[in-house]
Amino acid sequence: MSVFGEDGFSTRQVHVGADAIDASPRALPIHLTAGFRFGDFDGAANHFGTGDGFGYTRTGNPTIEAVERKLASLESGVQAQLVASGQAAVAITLLGLLSAGDHLVVSNHIYEGTRGFLLDSLSRFGITTDFVGDIDDPDAWRRAIRPTTRVLFTESIANARNDLVDIAAIAAIADEHGIPLVVDNTLATPYLLRPLEHGAAIVVHSASKFLAGQGSVLGGVIIDDGRFDAERSGALFPHLVARTRTGGPSFAEQHGGLARIAYIRESVAPRFGPTISPLNAFFIGQGVETLSLRVRQQSANALEVARWLEARPEVASVDYIGLPSHRDHALAERYLPRGNGSVFQFTLRGGLEAARAFVESVRVFTHMTHLGDVRSLVLHPGTTSHAFRTDDEKDLQGVQPGTLRVSIGIEDLDDLLQDLDSALRATAAAAIGGSPIDGQAEGLTDTVPA
Template structure:
């Protein structure tokens, strides 16, 4: 191949993968093994001491997973990546490297309901405190910064409302505060938005969603942008201070611009243990090969369906950044010119009861708690994913009582519109 940089679709098929050197298999094999044989005692010691790269135990790394990690890092423009068991696991592993008991991180209010729950409740047991900010008010992030702030967390396209976040503006706040910006890029995928290009230091995904794309495998991933200096000010001792479990190695000093990915692997994944199954890695790799085709079709379908809903008499409002009238349309044009994503919400004039009723009347849409599938999906967030929040918090997160969320698949848009039309009419 020439010296030209491969395009996105080429990377989605080829990045990280080569024919198997032993068998010649073209598809990446599933290395379904717990552990790997060492060459000798010195080889084993060098692997355990981080003096050489290689496979030890699938909880820490696996060749199938390694292809997935390299591929997503290439698609996102990062230096390295780490695959884990779920998107939630990715968030735990990331913050474990940054936070000490009593520390704070700032998070955008418009987030997936499971993340709101994790940040508000589960992380309290670690002594990690979340401070909420409004992604529509960049100054609220500045006001939230304190000496205990260790990170800022946002979604590129917020779940469930599909609103676009101004990554560059919030990155400026993070730089001024001297903390990394973490971006959950699940709903956009790197096909629509590459947060690292706009100032993100760490990117996380639920691989379960658009990257895997078929609703058959759980997974999560962490991408290190290689842009943050972890040694500054002693704020991040997991990376800047000598690690006693590795003979005093300083990870920042030893591994440079991929030190964070190494820390997540050898300090987080090793000890917390949320390893990704090699079989799931294989399934997700297969899904990524068609990501550009699926994502474009889903975005095109989503825009057509949002336009239909915007004109329906039973619909009070549609929140889809791809509509010219939407408040986030300018941000969508800036950050996601290929399309504003395939997940969005709309509000029904009949309120809560109408939302619950609608999901039961749809026939082609599947009523379930997932997004990013080839199939079109529907859910009423207020009665499910966001049910643990009070009404005010539901509205702030974009999941008010009258809101229905759609995740648009790759079916014919005419069939999806017909299904919505009959359900709304009923």
């Protein structure tokens, strides 16, 4: 009988059944709880003194911790920190490294949300940013570094022109100055590329994308290589080597090479509060179990779609790194032997009206602002993700009125090509002001395989 059997109704409805029988499930259990019971008085004190065990989900949760271990392993890192979104992963990482008056150097091809965070948010705290336009030139990175520079930041594969950076070359420059290279590896995924193996110090992901894969949940992750050198870089990051506010040992003294990620875990993420739900962490963990299978198929589909689009007369250009025509194709052969990813952009000759006709005609492709899904997606960057850039800035990123971004899923290739063919027929009709009827507009040929 329950120990609460003689208690009142309200007491029993709260307490009876809360003590589930301990078991060993094969699947990762979902610890969907705000906090955890302490075994005894001293156990609670020990948790707050050493951090051992679990007390409150904002500071640690068994489900979240298990997925963190998986992601750290797949990225060849030492520790990981899950947070509520990819944008939170970028923000928490930079807030854990930068102080007022610091400076960072960033590749010009980064995600617009990150760009806005740097220019509109961090700038309010006296943190300045310089952008490197010629990301292929190591000297351009080197020249941008100042005495106050504390971070180099880039993306492995750019969204969505597919610019690829030479991670090892930039990491070497960062190492010359004792500062970390942070790489957003969302589009490449650890299956295709692991920046830490090429010298990067920290990797971040929007786990909402390929890691989760199903487009159902939000999440982000920060992964550290565990190689913080307090002797060499301590003066650049005083918050990691100074004694705590209460006079305790510094993070470097407590955690050695893990000082960066420990500071992020203990002093930044829980205090700014972008805690991921254990349920979302569970779905990300489930998604990661099929990451290699999905990314392999998506990359294979994307290469065939890119080749097919490049041959179409309605298409002016295709920016896919798997094509020999891409400026970074040779670099991709070195860094991406398993595949070239599945997100890229292409530009229609018919401009804005052609793009409008295309997105309003697709059936298999979904028109939405997301990527890395098992479903194929399409978006018009010029009026959505890049809407607040000037025309000159858009032009530098290859975003024209007729540019479309696609994220290729795992559907049957023939179905994708049939859908693209139908949409391109619609763009041809839009260009001549007619309606697609039998066949295509004059001069266009059907190249969809039987």
